[in-house]
Amino acid sequence: MRTVGVLSATGAALVLAAGMAVAAPSPPPPPKPLIGEGQVDEALKRLPGFVADGMRKTGVPGVSVAVVHRDKVVYLQGFGVRRTGETAKVGPDTVFQIASLSKPVSSTVIAGALKDPADWDRRTELPGFALKDPWVTGHVTAADLFSHRSGLPDHAGDLLEDLGYDQAYILDHLRLEPLTPFRSSYAYTNFGFTAAAEAVARAHGTSWQKLSEDTLFKPAGMTRTSTEFSAFAHAPDHAATHVKNPDGTWSPRFVRDPDAQAPAGGVSSTARDMARWMRLQLSGGTLDGTRIIPADTLATTHLPQILSQPPTPPANRTGFYGLGWNVSYDDAGRLRLSHSGAFELGANTSVTLLPLEQLGIVVLTNGAPVGVADAIAMNFFDTAEHGKPTTDWQPLFAEIYAQVDGAGRSPIDYAHPPAGAKPARADSAYTGTYDNPYYGKLTVAADPGGSGGLVLSLGPKPLRYPLTHYDGDTFSFETSGENAVGRTGVTFKDGTVRIEYLDKTHLGTFTRQ
Secondary structure, X not given: OOEEEEEOOOOOXXXXXXXXXXXXXXXXXXXXXXXXXXXXXXXXXXXXXXXXXXXXXXXXXXXXXEEEEOOEEEEEEEEEEOOOOOOOEOOOOOEEEOHHHHHHHHHHHHHHHOOXXXXXXXXXXXXXXXXXXXXXXXXXEHHHHHOOOOOOOOOOXXXXXXXXXXXXXXXXXXXXXXXXXXXXXXXXXHHHHHHHHHHHHHHOOOOHHHHHHHHHHOOOOOOOOEOOHHHHHHOOOXXXXXXXXXXXXXXXXXXOOXXXXXXXXXXXXXXXXXXXXXXXXXXXXXXXXXXXXOHHHHHHHOOOOEEEEEEEOOOOEEEEEOOOOEEEEOXXXXXXXXEEXXXXXXEEEEXXXXXXXXXXXXXXXXXXXXXXXXXXXXXXXXXXXXOOOOOOHHHHHHHHHHHHXXXXXXXXXXXXXXOOOOOOOOHHHOOEEEEEOOOEEEEEEEOOOOOOOEEEEEXXXXXXXXXXXXXXXXXXXXXXXXXXXXXXXXXXXXXXXXXXXXXXXXXXXXXXX
């Protein structure tokens, strides 16, 4: 009798063939470190050139970099200026907004606040927070929300933030968002992440900033790190956010206040502070001989929780998301932890850790995402492993960010009405007050400036958008904020108005009152 695939009680796989038991092949040996001290030294020698090259090619005004290796800070340097038009230089203690690099920092805070790795799987309870499916609401955990597998749509709530709504309003209205399958679909959501962090802080009877200070920032000596925008804005040595102008120059035209999503994107820090944090990460939660974060709860943050990127050419590597971390494995089987941060209004950051090599780099910049931070990090690691960069990373990352930026733009060119466009009706056909359970009140009124056009007002402040006629009952306006997508359509029909860019999840139709 021939039996295939028998598993013994001890877990050893046996194949029984012709009456003979044959042990299955042994598992491959664990990966070994491949980067020596000399290779790191060579990469460090070339690092200033990588930074200078990236700044020269893109014009990004300021960069700050830290590298840690074997529990030592082996590189710490600032480049460029804090604000264009001024002479103040970027240094290791210049405070930057780190955008979504906040996520692995915040998962470190939660790891320090929890007593046991199993606590990551406790139900998230926060007054005002619920999801569309009551069953999911009753089962969603910090691990689900920190790994973006709750079923919430991509970047759910971000457009409410752009309109000026506060954290409480946004978290309360996530219940209206449609859900994809729970724990089997990945979609990056700042406010789901924020809800989980705020729930842990509330369970500890404190604010998110106080929990972060007491659990991580103070014990780790991260003296210039905060989760509050006011701390960044009032820091004497801080880097202003910059965007690129049409002529290729950069200017600090916008201010990005991320307080509503503080755990997901609100941290500000310095290269020196982030170097201490990287040392803590690579040492399993200790720093200078002192245990700061429990090893087991921290290690849980480094484990894959959900597939985030299927295998894609040319490398065909699979990407995962852990708890606040992008998690991947290279061809040698080594764990790689990474995360980028990007504010379209003027910041781009990157961190990469190779725990087996005890090597990490963080790059902070004060320019909108054009790939500089990511390219510097990749050039450094390529040089440490291969002696030189394996490709020209800068244009590759620039293209990735350009694709992300263009993804939400309308296929319709509203700046150029079609030939034979129909005229609009009288203003009275459109003016009035409209309501929407998700986005709130909207008003359309004649331009108070007397120009004869219409102005749409939306949000709690409210924000005002002059309407430009396109065709018949369709108008457009220029979007603004972190998630701006250029011109978007505004269509009036049967007592309703639909705003195109707010309607990605079919929540963008307002009804006349």
